[in-house]
Amino acid sequence: MVLVYAESPKGQFKKSALEAVTYGKMVADAMGTSCTALVIGNAENAGQLGKYGASKVVQANGAFENFDSQVFATVIANAAKEMGAGVVIVNHSSSGKSLLGRLAVKLDAGSVSGVNSLPTVDGGFKVKKNVFSGKAIAEFEIKTAVKVLSLMGNSFPPAESGADVAVESMDANAPAAKITVKAVQTVDGTVPLPEAELVVSAGRGMKGPENWGIIDELANVVGATTACSRPVADIGWRPHHEHVGQTGVAIRPNLYFAIGISGAIQHLAGVNSSKVIVVINKDPEAPFFKAADYGVCADLFDVVPKLTEAFKKFNAAQ
Amino acid sequence: MKLLVCVTQTPETTANISFNADNTEFNTTGVNFIMNPYDEWYALVRALELKETAGGSVTIINVGPTANDTVIRKGLAIGADDAVRINAEPKSSMFVAKQIAEYAKEGNFDMVILGKESIDYNGASVGAMVAEYLDMPFISFGTKMEVAGNTATINRDIEGGEEVVEVATPFVLSAAKGMAEQRIPNMRGIMMAKRKPLNVIEPVAFDDPTAVVSYTLPSAKSAVKMVDPEDMDELVRLLHEEAKII
Numbered sequence: 001m002v003l004v005y006a007e008s009p010k011g012q013f014k015k016s017a018l019e020a021v022t023y024g025k026m027v028a029d030a031m032g033t034s035c036t037a038l039v040i041g042n043a044e045n046a047g048q049l050g051k052y053g054a055s056k057v058v059q060a061n062g063a064f065e066n067f068d069s070q071v072f073a074t075v076i077a078n079a080a081k082e083m084g085a086g087v088v089i090v091n092h093s094s095s096g097k098s099l100l101g102r103l104a105v106k107l108d109a110g111s112v113s114g115v116n117s118l119p120t121v122d123g124g125f126k127v128k129k130n131v132f133s134g135k136a137i138a139e140f141e142i143k144t145a146v147k148v149l150s151l152m153g154n155s156f157p158p159a160e161s162g163a164d165v166a167v168e169s170m171d172a173n174a175p176a177a178k179i180t181v182k183a184v185q186t187v188d189g190t191v192p193l194p195e196a197e198l199v200v201s202a203g204r205g206m207k208g209p210e211n212w213g214i215i216d217e218l219a220n221v222v223g224a225t226t227a228c229s230r231p232v233a234d235i236g237w238r239p240h241h242e243h244v245g246q247t248g249v250a251i252r253p254n255l256y257f258a259i260g261i262s263g264a265i266q267h268l269a270g271v272n273s274s275k276v277i278v279v280i281n282k283d284p285e286a287p288f289f290k291a292a293d294y295g296v297c298a299d300l301f302d303v304v305p306k307l308t309e310a311f312k313k314f315n316a317a318q
Numbered sequence: 319m320k321l322l323v324c325v326t327q328t329p330e331t332t333a334n335i336s337f338n339a340d341n342t343e344f345n346t347t348g349v350n351f352i353m354n355p356y357d358e359w360y361a362l363v364r365a366l367e368l369k370e371t372a373g374g375s376v377t378i379i380n381v382g383p384t385a386n387d388t389v390i391r392k393g394l395a396i397g398a399d400d401a402v403r404i405n406a407e408p409k410s411s412m413f414v415a416k417q418i419a420e421y422a423k424e425g426n427f428d429m430v431i432l433g434k435e436s437i438d439y440n441g442a443s444v445g446a447m448v449a450e451y452l453d454m455p456f457i458s459f460g461t462k463m464e465v466a467g468n469t470a471t472i473n474r475d476i477e478g479g480e481e482v483v484e485v486a487t488p489f490v491l492s493a494a495k496g497m498a499e500q501r502i503p504n505m506r507g508i509m510m511a512k513r514k515p516l517n518v519i520e521p522v523a524f525d526d527p528t529a530v531v532s533y534t535l536p537s538a539k540s541a542v543k544m545v546d547p548e549d550m551d552e553l554v555r556l557l558h559e560e561a562k563i564i
Contacts, residue, residue, distance in 0.1 A: 093477060094477055101444065102456070104443070111411070111528070129440075131439050131533075137533065137535075138532075140528050181483050182483060185480055243495075248495065255561075266331060269331070289542050310551045
């Protein structure tokens with residue numbers, strides 16, 4: 001049986017949780033078994049996970065408002081043992097990353113983090129992930145009876161394959177948290193960068209924070225999340241959480257606009273898994289053009305407003 | 319404060335990545351190895367800052383062969399007091415975590431600190447595994463830490479923002495950008511590093527639960543298609559009709 005932990009921060013499933021269940025169902029199909037989704041704490045309409053392939057949804061009730069990996073991993077591992085799960089899947093998210101290692105130890109399981117493909121199960125359980133910051137792909141074999149995987153975001157779009165199911169409750173038997181959450185600050189109203197399918201990113205070519213209006217407008221019209229390069233975050237033109245690249249957030253959106261970013265190798269390491277990259281830069285020698293699918297070599301202050309207008313026209317025609 | 323900093327050795331950021339003929343091993347020919355930047359810039363330096371303000375000691379631990387001593391000495395030159403190398407080829411994250419935990423459980427450390435991930439396998443797994451083996455809390459992606467007595471207040475990155483948490487020692491922390499600033503070792507540090515203890519310990523027996531079967535390089539990107547700056551409708555059309563992304 002494949003057990004998927006479906007994250008429900010603030011009681012809501014994000015797209016990543018639906019991706020994990022979709023992926024769990026596909027792994028279960030490949031192994032000729034079924035997929036069960038585990039929900040910890042509050043979640044609005046947990047039964048909807050049935051639509052994405054869970055044949056069973058189990059909810060551990062209790063006070064789980066704040067994340068502590070020790071608490072959550074105990075609940076997931078208990079459920080996995082009780083149900084006899086052969087594969088446990090979490091998201092490769094800020095919380096999933098700290099669950100994977102604990103689950104591996106608790107379940108005597110081999111683990112592969114950040115997987116982005118379906119495993120092959122004939123002649124050993126093998127699964128792939130990107131390594132060397134996206135410069136190569138490695139196929140791992142997991143040799144233990146139980147396997148733990150974390151799924152890279154934007155690798156498998158949520159797909160409906162069933163219908164809502166009834167939700168069963170489970171006793172959590174959770175230990176007390178040792179970590180106290182004092183404050184949470186998140187930007188509301190936009191899709192967080194690691195989950196964003198469309199990203200508009202800008203860099204030093206913007207010349208100053210006062211010029212960001214054209215970027216915000218393009219992002220608005222496209223329905224994209226904004227991001228930035230490291231220098232721009234370092235000098236305080238943009239907030240730290242927008243910084244994508246090796247030292248910032250690594251992302252793999254469907255579409256990445258790089259505007260006024262030269263494309264240093266450290267920046268590329270964080271974005272080179274994007275499906276389509278559009279580079280706008282006035283320097284024809286900018287290294288980013290080599291990693292791009294589409295390029296526009298011109299002054300961004302001329303091009304970006306024109307691109308926004310083109311998108312407005314496109315949106316109106318749709 | 320007794321602090322343990324886990325460091326790993328990785329190819330440098332700009333290294334050319336290639337593999338042997340049957341694509342089963344990373345080709346190290348001509349590759350420069352460095353201390354994993356997250357371990358060096360953020361985990362190690364923050365540990366040194368804590369020692370400077372609160373006293374105590376900073377020990378470096380690495381799981382690797384003799385060749386890793388150069389990188390370990392660099393850590394000593396930056397300011398760690400002593401180092402331990404577990405003499406084994408690190409082939410899986412769980413093997414590494416097991417070795418670190420076996421050493422740490424006898425050491426009575428207040429904190430075990432490491433970088434948020436290594437830049438080679440990008441696993442971000444070892445910290446949580448060490449924490450689980452030691453039955454300690456784990457705070458990942460810390461960008462700032464203040465310590466008062468045995469309580470730490472830590473800012474950590476989460477999706478689209480940050481969280482501030484409080485935790486008592488002992489705990490395991492993974493450090494991200496913001497936690498500290500890179501330090502360059504000076505001549506005095508480099509000279510002193512030669513005399514600091516680097517203890518070599520044999521590993522405890524542990525079977526790797528995972529193994530890399532093969533490596534592949536991503537398929538080469540086709541050449542960039544340049545679009546006329548005067549015709550942004552064409553770019554939108556290409557994204558819609560050719561790339562089918564919007």
